[in-house]
Amino acid sequence: MSARTTAVHRDGRHDARGFDVERIRADFPILQLQVNANPLAYLDNAASAQMPQAVIDRFVRYRTREHANIHRGVHYLSEVATREYEAVRAKVCAFLNVHDEREIVYTSGTTDSINLVMHGYGRKFIGRGDEIILSVLEHHSNIVPWQMLAEEKGAHIRVIPCNDAGELLVDAYEQLFTPRTKIVGLTHVSNALGTINPVKEMIAIAHRQGVPVLVDGAQAVPHLPVDVKDLDCDFYAFSGHKLCGPTGVGILYGKARHLEAMQPFKGGGDMILSVSFEKTTYNDIPYKFEAGTPPIEQVIGLGAAIDYLSAIGIGEIQAHEDELLRYATDRLGALNGVRIVGTAAHKASVLSFVVDGVHPHDIGTLLNEDGVAIRTGHHCAQPVMQRFGVPATARASFAFYNTLREVDVLTEAIVRAQKVFAV
Numbered sequence: 001m002s003a004r005t006t007a008v009h010r011d012g013r014h015d016a017r018g019f020d021v022e023r024i025r026a027d028f029p030i031l032q033l034q035v036n037a038n039p040l041a042y043l044d045n046a047a048s049a050q051m052p053q054a055v056i057d058r059f060v061r062y063r064t065r066e067h068a069n070i071h072r073g074v075h076y077l078s079e080v081a082t083r084e085y086e087a088v089r090a091k092v093c094a095f096l097n098v099h100d101e102r103e104i105v106y107t108s109g110t111t112d113s114i115n116l117v118m119h120g121y122g123r124k125f126i127g128r129g130d131e132i133i134l135s136v137l138e139h140h141s142n143i144v145p146w147q148m149l150a151e152e153k154g155a156h157i158r159v160i161p162c163n164d165a166g167e168l169l170v171d172a173y174e175q176l177f178t179p180r181t182k183i184v185g186l187t188h189v190s191n192a193l194g195t196i197n198p199v200k201e202m203i204a205i206a207h208r209q210g211v212p213v214l215v216d217g218a219q220a221v222p223h224l225p226v227d228v229k230d231l232d233c234d235f236y237a238f239s240g241h242k243l244c245g246p247t248g249v250g251i252l253y254g255k256a257r258h259l260e261a262m263q264p265f266k267g268g269g270d271m272i273l274s275v276s277f278e279k280t281t282y283n284d285i286p287y288k289f290e291a292g293t294p295p296i297e298q299v300i301g302l303g304a305a306i307d308y309l310s311a312i313g314i315g316e317i318q319a320h321e322d323e324l325l326r327y328a329t330d331r332l333g334a335l336n337g338v339r340i341v342g343t344a345a346h347k348a349s350v351l352s353f354v355v356d357g358v359h360p361h362d363i364g365t366l367l368n369e370d371g372v373a374i375r376t377g378h379h380c381a382q383p384v385m386q387r388f389g390v391p392a393t394a395r396a397s398f399a400f401y402n403t404l405r406e407v408d409v410l411t412e413a414i415v416r417a418q419k420v421f422a423v
């Protein structure tokens, strides 16, 4: 499927490049909802994206025709479920440009993937006095596990600062390395500001020091083409539900040599080759990290979401979202009393802002009356809020099914909120 047409106009149906957004929207039943007697303008995609009918249909097919537990079953349904579940590894490989399916571990989400690296790699290879480098832009899920490890082991966390635009200071980053640096954790795209970090360059810097890098890709994979071989990252984590797939599933990509060297995080069925009370032999990668009955239908749903997005093309998605972001930045930037937080030169799909004299929470509540769904708060990135001296922001975050018209609705709703508060 291609959403491109030859039409080039801003009629709410096509963007300036002719991306047929109405055709895309027809794939998403939930976007037809009315909220408070207004059409839903769903601008909370960084928290979770919506599911197209193709993913919903895939669930129905699985539940009505394919469900059984996977691996080792000799009956028809177990074989079908196993085949469909395992086939998703190849889809994820193609999506991330990975050539070895053993490097794809199914998890329950980005948080779970990062915790797996912390337990599997960190607890084995990081000790007293060692150092972990994280950026100030990290989501709590790429901070708290490392703090837990640092506390347990007596290790230290070093933080990469950012400038007032929300761009990481690469020179300062380079200065943070010492012979004790054991791992770097970096978000590819900041969920609070939308900054696209120069992860390829930053990974190369770490590798020159012999240090592996974990990239949190939760906010990148839905918006940018990601090639982990080109990035040369050691680990890459993302969640299904931000990618138009289901909750409860995520991916950890890890270089085979790291995954081989890591200890398992969870013990149980399926992650073993043999068990006796004297000795357990673990399964090969990636199964060593997939204990217990996995989220079978969620994995299969994630595969359907990847198929759907790949058919549109992540490049097409990125170009449409870039136009939405540019337009929204212009419109909100022109409003008196509205300040955009995060003005990096390279951004993806996120517009954080504060309105003078109105708490972000009140902005969110008033926008909801107009059917506009945004998120307000610290976005699980309190260090970012501290860096910018705000307790919270309002955050509009775009997906490829959003329209320029919805940006207008957002802008008008903010102006109405300002009037309510007589700002």
Ligand SMILES: Cc1ncc(COP(=O)(O)O)c(C=O)c1O
Residues within 6 Å of the ligand: 046, 047, 108, 109, 110, 111, 112, 139, 141, 142, 187, 189, 190, 191, 216, 218, 219, 239
């Ligand atoms: C950058 C980033 N990392 C990690 C996460 C955590 O993802 P999950 O809750 O799906 O594990 C999020 C969720 O918002 C995020 O935006």
